[in-house]
Amino acid sequence: MDAAHPRVLGYLGRALSLELSAVQQYMTQASLTDHWGDADAAQRFRQETVEEMRHAEAIVKRMLALGVAPGSSQLRPAGHGPNLEALLRQNMVLEEELVSLYGEAVRFCLLVGDTDNEAFFRQLWSDEQHHAEELAGWLRSLGGWRERHLERATF
Numbered sequence: 001m002d003a004a005h006p007r008v009l010g011y012l013g014r015a016l017s018l019e020l021s022a023v024q025q026y027m028t029q030a031s032l033t034d035h036w037g038d039a040d041a042a043q044r045f046r047q048e049t050v051e052e053m054r055h056a057e058a059i060v061k062r063m064l065a066l067g068v069a070p071g072s073s074q075l076r077p078a079g080h081g082p083n084l085e086a087l088l089r090q091n092m093v094l095e096e097e098l099v100s101l102y103g104e105a106v107r108f109c110l111l112v113g114d115t116d117n118e119a120f121f122r123q124l125w126s127d128e129q130h131h132a133e134e135l136a137g138w139l140r141s142l143g144g145w146r147e148r149h150l151e152r153a154t155f
């Protein structure tokens, strides 16, 4: 692979921190909902944990391929709350942040003509968009639906 633009490496570093924060958040919520006796929610959060871990792994591999040492700067504390709806709302914030980061990364890669990394970020953008949709559906099923303004693909 050609040397990537420093900003692309910056996006990868921020993405790794956010994805690992998502792993920590979903893992914590799986344990929390298990503790509440909600086996269904615990199982769904466990699946999310694995998906976010796969994202983190893909980013680590890409950073190594680009010749940079993977290192997430900071993990966010896992959000928690008094009930499932509160947890889902926190997850929605995190997923929307990921969608926004990947959208920005795709736009930048387009700008500098980096098609390889553009495709990489676009796939992650699509996955996180899908997560946000699923969360919105889950929230709606709990009666906690609020209008979500989807970020349209503007790239």
Ligand SMILES: [Fe+2]
Pocket: 019, 022, 051, 052, 055, 098, 128
């Ligand atoms: Fe992710």
Ligand SMILES: [Fe+2]
Pocket: 022, 052, 095, 098, 127, 128, 131
């Ligand atoms: Fe996600």
